[in-house]
Amino acid sequence: MTEEELQALVEMLSLKYFKRPFKHRARFNPRLQTTGGRYLLSSHDLELNQKMLTEHSREVLIGTIKHELCHYHLHLEKRGYRHRDQDFKQLLKEVGGLRFAPATVKKARYHYQCYECQQDYLRQRKVDVQKYRCGKCRGQLKLLKKIF
The missing domain is CATH 2.20.28 (Rubrerythrin, domain 2)
Known part of the structure; x- marks a missing residue:
């Protein structure tokens, strides 16, 4: 999957599940090791772990994107966007996002x-x-x- 395809997927999921547009940038970050993705508070961009796509199914990547979009939309609305906040837990449950990223298995080299x-x-x-x-x-x- 290319970065353009990822951007289009994130924009489509944002409109479909959150009824709001995603106006920032989504990209793969090859340096992410143990997390599925992250939401950058300062730039409002999303960074996703490409291993989620290569080691797991497309549904896992979509669940990770939904998780990060929950952070994104709640932060822009100035509501509770952290993992411990009830707003975040409730929205994540509504859209069906993943609460935790599946473990990436380290392989022998x-x-x-x-x-x-x-x-x-x-x-x-x-x-x-x-x-x-x-x-x-x-x-x-x-x-x-x-x-x-």
Whole structure:
């Protein structure tokens, strides 16, 4: 999905569920790791985690957009836009947005194997094969492949 398609989707969801236009910018932010999206109070823009689209279904992305639009519209109306406010909880329930983003699973990026017993090790961080050994037989490790 491109940024233009995302912008069009956010504008359509805003009109359909909130009966108000979305007049600011929606974009993907690749630096978001653990959150589905965020509403920027100063600029009124929405930033969304692109992993919500790649790792989960389109419905999860739509639920995340509805959540951020709740923050957006309530803040512009000067009502309770924070998670703990009753206005936010009520509006989120009415439009059917997600209360929490589903967890993004961290995947192993390095695949090591022992020379002697062929024990596999999947790691997120690089391991110094000169310093660390196999936990099963104390054999030397080799890097099989780097997974992206």
